[in-house]
Amino acid sequence: MIPEIGHFALILALCVAVVQGSLPIYGAAVGSSALMSVAKPAARGQFILVLLAFCCLGYAFAAKDFSVLYVAATSNSHLPLHYRLAAIWGAHEGSLLLWTFILTIWMVAVTLFSSHLPEAMRARILGVMGLVSVGFLLFMLTVSNPFERLIPAAVDGRDLNPLLQDPGMVMHPPMLYMGYVGFSVAFAFAIAALLGGNLDAAWARWSRPWTTAAWCFLTVGIALGSGWAYYELGWGGWWFWDPVENASFMPWLAGTALIHSLAVTDKRGGFKVWTVLLAILAFSLSLIGTFLVRSGVLTSVHAFATDPKRGLFILVFLAIVIGGSLVLYAWRAPRVGLGGGFDMVSREAMLLGNNVLLLAALGAVLLGTLYPLFLDALGLGKISVGPPYFDTVFVPLMTPAIFLMGIGPLAQWKKASLPELAMRLRWAFGASVVTAVLLPFVLGKWTPLLSLGLLLSLWIVTTTMVNVRERVSHLVGNSFISCLAALPRAYWGMVIAHCGIAVFIVGVTMVKGFEVEQDLRMNVGETATIGGYTFRFDGAQEIKGPNYLAARGTFNVTKGGREVTMMYPEKRLYSVQKQMMTEAAIDSGLLRDLYVSLGEPLENGAWSVRLYHKPFIDWIWGGCLIMALGGVLAMSDRRYRLAGRREESPTQAQPQPLGPEVS
Amino acid sequence: MTPRQKRFVLIGLGLVALALAAVLVLNAFQSNLVFFFTPTQVANGEVPQGRSFRIGGMVEQGSLTREGDGLTVHFIVTDMAKRVPVTFKGILPDLFKEGKGAVAQGQLGADGTFLASEVLAKHDENYMPPEVADALAKAKAAGAQSSSTLVVKPQ
Numbered sequence: 001m002i003p004e005i006g007h008f009a010l011i012l013a014l015c016v017a018v019v020q021g022s023l024p025i026y027g028a029a030v031g032s033s034a035l036m037s038v039a040k041p042a043a044r045g046q047f048i049l050v051l052l053a054f055c056c057l058g059y060a061f062a063a064k065d066f067s068v069l070y071v072a073a074t075s076n077s078h079l080p081l082h083y084r085l086a087a088i089w090g091a092h093e094g095s096l097l098l099w100t101f102i103l104t105i106w107m108v109a110v111t112l113f114s115s116h117l118p119e120a121m122r123a124r125i126l127g128v129m130g131l132v133s134v135g136f137l138l139f140m141l142t143v144s145n146p147f148e149r150l151i152p153a154a155v156d157g158r159d160l161n162p163l164l165q166d167p168g169m170v171m172h173p174p175m176l177y178m179g180y181v182g183f184s185v186a187f188a189f190a191i192a193a194l195l196g197g198n199l200d201a202a203w204a205r206w207s208r209p210w211t212t213a214a215w216c217f218l219t220v221g222i223a224l225g226s227g228w229a230y231y232e233l234g235w236g237g238w239w240f241w242d243p244v245e246n247a248s249f250m251p252w253l254a255g256t257a258l259i260h261s262l263a264v265t266d267k268r269g270g271f272k273v274w275t276v277l278l279a280i281l282a283f284s285l286s287l288i289g290t291f292l293v294r295s296g297v298l299t300s301v302h303a304f305a306t307d308p309k310r311g312l313f314i315l316v317f318l319a320i321v322i323g324g325s326l327v328l329y330a331w332r333a334p335r336v337g338l339g340g341g342f343d344m345v346s347r348e349a350m351l352l353g354n355n356v357l358l359l360a361a362l363g364a365v366l367l368g369t370l371y372p373l374f375l376d377a378l379g380l381g382k383i384s385v386g387p388p389y390f391d392t393v394f395v396p397l398m399t400p401a402i403f404l405m406g407i408g409p410l411a412q413w414k415k416a417s418l419p420e421l422a423m424r425l426r427w428a429f430g431a432s433v434v435t436a437v438l439l440p441f442v443l444g445k446w447t448p449l450l451s452l453g454l455l456l457s458l459w460i461v462t463t464t465m466v467n468v469r470e471r472v473s474h475l476v477g478n479s480f481i482s483c484l485a486a487l488p489r490a491y492w493g494m495v496i497a498h499c500g501i502a503v504f505i506v507g508v509t510m511v512k513g514f515e516v517e518q519d520l521r522m523n524v525g526e527t528a529t530i531g532g533y534t535f536r537f538d539g540a541q542e543i544k545g546p547n548y549l550a551a552r553g554t555f556n557v558t559k560g561g562r563e564v565t566m567m568y569p570e571k572r573l574y575s576v577q578k579q580m581m582t583e584a585a586i587d588s589g590l591l592r593d594l595y596v597s598l599g600e601p602l603e604n605g606a607w608s609v610r611l612y613h614k615p616f617i618d619w620i621w622g623g624c625l626i627m628a629l630g631g632v633l634a635m636s637d638r639r640y641r642l643a644g645r646r647e648e649s650p651t652q653a654q655p656q657p658l659g660p661e662v663s
Numbered sequence: 664m665t666p667r668q669k670r671f672v673l674i675g676l677g678l679v680a681l682a683l684a685a686v687l688v689l690n691a692f693q694s695n696l697v698f699f700f701t702p703t704q705v706a707n708g709e710v711p712q713g714r715s716f717r718i719g720g721m722v723e724q725g726s727l728t729r730e731g732d733g734l735t736v737h738f739i740v741t742d743m744a745k746r747v748p749v750t751f752k753g754i755l756p757d758l759f760k761e762g763k764g765a766v767a768q769g770q771l772g773a774d775g776t777f778l779a780s781e782v783l784a785k786h787d788e789n790y791m792p793p794e795v796a797d798a799l800a801k802a803k804a805a806g807a808q809s810s811s812t813l814v815v816k817p818q
Contacts, residue, residue, distance in 0.1 A: 341666055343669070344669060344672060344676075352677075353680075356677055356681070357680075360680075360681065360684040360688075363684075363688070364684070364688045367688065368692065371692075381698065381699070382698070382699035382797070383696050383697060383699060384697045384699070384717065385695060385696060385697070386695050388691075389692055389695035392691040392695070393687060393691050519754050520733075520734065521734055579758070580757040580758065581757055597754075599755070600754070600755065602729070602733045606733065608733045
């Protein structure tokens with residue numbers, strides 16, 4: 001009965017979504033306030049309905065209702081409750097429900113925080129989001145229904161893929177989807193602006209916090225996924241350039257470009273058309289990412305479904321959304337206007353450079369991800385594009401981008417002077433170069449990439465310091481601290497996010513440069529030393545988990561004779577799917593991770609063992625979290641909250657006299 | 664410079680940057696493509712020498728042997744028509760099993776042994792990498808062997 005209620009709620013939600021997607025947009029076009037006012041209650045009603053459906057599916061999992069096909073396929077009576085609930089998004093149908101649910105959450109957020117928007121704008125935004133929702137609900141109801149019954153009911157479920165039975169499963173997909181779907185708000189803003197034909201600085205200011213919010217979620221979501229792969233897959237890598245990873249990385253690149261382009265539209269009224277295109281692109285890539293990963297086109301742990309009907313629906317849906325918005329763009333964009341001009345050396349030009357580089361990187365990832373799929377679809381052979389390709393392409397593209405990242409925030413809008421910039425940055429540059437060249441020698445090894453990585457992160461940090469100092473010296477205040485506090489939060493957000501990139505680069509550089517990996521055979525009592533740490537293998541015992549059997553190894557780790565820690569890696573055999581799983585043991589630290597995983601049992605209690613010493617690896621995820629933190633700070637700036645109340649009617653872009661301030 | 668000239672210079676610079684990026688990308692792309700071959704193709708000598716490629720098929724039952732160091736393994740990958748011996752040093756993935764599909768990346772040695780630098784088998788129990796299913800289907804279609812015991816179940 002409960003699953004039928006959920007199913008019914010989805011059907012009702014579809015009806016509401018159709019209303020929400022049509023009446024308000026029509027109302028905005030003809031100027032009917034009554035029709036436009038439908039948007040808000042419709043969005044909230046749809047949220048309640050989808051929430052109800054979501055809860056019904058959750059209940060079916062909690063109550064182990066194996067007469068629901070989806071529940072039987074992705075859970076098992078021995079699966080602990082929290083994983084049964086996480087199994088809601090453990091496969092295709094449920095992930096779509098999660099996607100739609102999150103879309104309605106964003107809708108409600110828009111209804112709550114849009115009181116300052118003109119009514120037509122709000123109606124159009126909610127209308128566009130309603131239309132997106134129509135697509136997803138239709139998809140679920142026609143070919144991918146999570147509430148489909150299995151009659152007769154299964155005695156027990158097939159269990160969740162053991163790879164997914166992990167705390168990461170509880171957090172990673174919802175975070176990632178909050179990011180993906182969050183771009184639908186930026187997308188809806190862009191489409192609304194195209195429909196309304198008024199795209200100005202106020203528009204950019206309204207959509208900035210939404211875009212930044214989505215970007216923060218996506219950043220955290222990707223970082224969580226990367227961290228999860230690191231400890232769960234037992235290979236010790238943190239990024240494999242796997243197509244599914246790329247699928248989440250491409251919207252991130254587009255979103256990052258969008259954030260920076262929005263800054264120009266907001267402050268200078270420039271890049272308008274470009275910003276709109278980026279908003280469309282970011283959301284389109286989110287859609288492609290969702291479907292690419294979940295549709296089974298890509299073979300990986302993320303992909304579950306392979307049903308040609310679904311593939312067709314997906315293609316049609318993508319064609320409508322992307323094609324439709326591009327047609328609208330081509331039709332309406334000329335009305336939007338180009339915005340103010342700027343000099344070749346100016347902050348605008350540098351942000352444009354940043355955008356071009358980010359998009360070039362995006363193009364490179366897209367090529368490496370989709371080309372094998374096309375070739376395969378055309379029957380021209382099977383190929384794969386390995387990580388070396390992405391590494392070779394990324395470093396040269398990101399190096400100039402990061403160089404610009406140091407200069408950009410210091411350059412003036414409209415027209416800057418290169419000699420003057422060089423004067424201001426000469427100490428930062430000198431200090432970065434000298435330290436970057438010398439530091440690797442201190443650390444014991446010099447390679448060009450090591451120096452380059454350190455140079456880039458030092459460059460970010462030193463230029464940021466110069467920037468903060470200059471900003472403070474312009475302020476008249478009592479103390480240095482009160483001056484710092486007087487700087488706007490949006491500015492601090494940028495500073496912190498950029499420093500997050502620096503931290504991230506340090507992590508990547510140090511791991512690539514100094515990590516030690518060793519596969520070896522260890523007898524009981526034998527020791528091995530890597531990176532100054534001595535690992536003693538004390539044998540493996542059998543233990544029993546709720547739905548698995550495991551061999552658990554015991555490792556005693558010492559450094560210079562002093563005990564550091566004990567580590568317990570496991571090799572699990574999950575009973576339902578008869579699948580082996582490696583649970584690595586990781587000892588995390590600020591400056592290094594120790595990583596032990598069990599390979600295979602050999603004779604006399606010996607095991608093949610994998611030992612890693614990974615310096616600074618936690619900085620990679622730390623950097624991502626710092627970036628997201630910067631985003632949160634930027635979002636909370638008062639100008640976004642005050643802006644609306646100050647100007648009810650949108651005004652034209654007004655050059656801000658304040659000078660350096662971006663993102 | 665007039666604004667018009669400025670715009671041209673900007674667009675020109677942008678195009679140059681894009682062209683550079685494109686050259687870079689395509690170059691890296693060309694040299695990092697990894698092609699996939701079936702054991703039959705390997706046996707027919709269709710594979711590149713001195714370049715890394717992938718092979719895929721079933722790991723033959725009873726073919727897995729381990730050297731004394733506990734790390735170097737030998738096994739045979741077959742598409743039920745031809746067999747290719749593979750050597751790999753390292754820890755095999757969890758899902759690597761005799762009688763299951765696997766994909767290996769590496770180079771072909773002079774003696775016809777495939778020296779794998781990486782072995783991939785990272786999906787679930789019943790999953791068959793599409794490349795493998797394809798290789799098996801191709802070999803079967805070629806009529807090389809009328810195997811009736813093999814059930815190819817791409818999920």
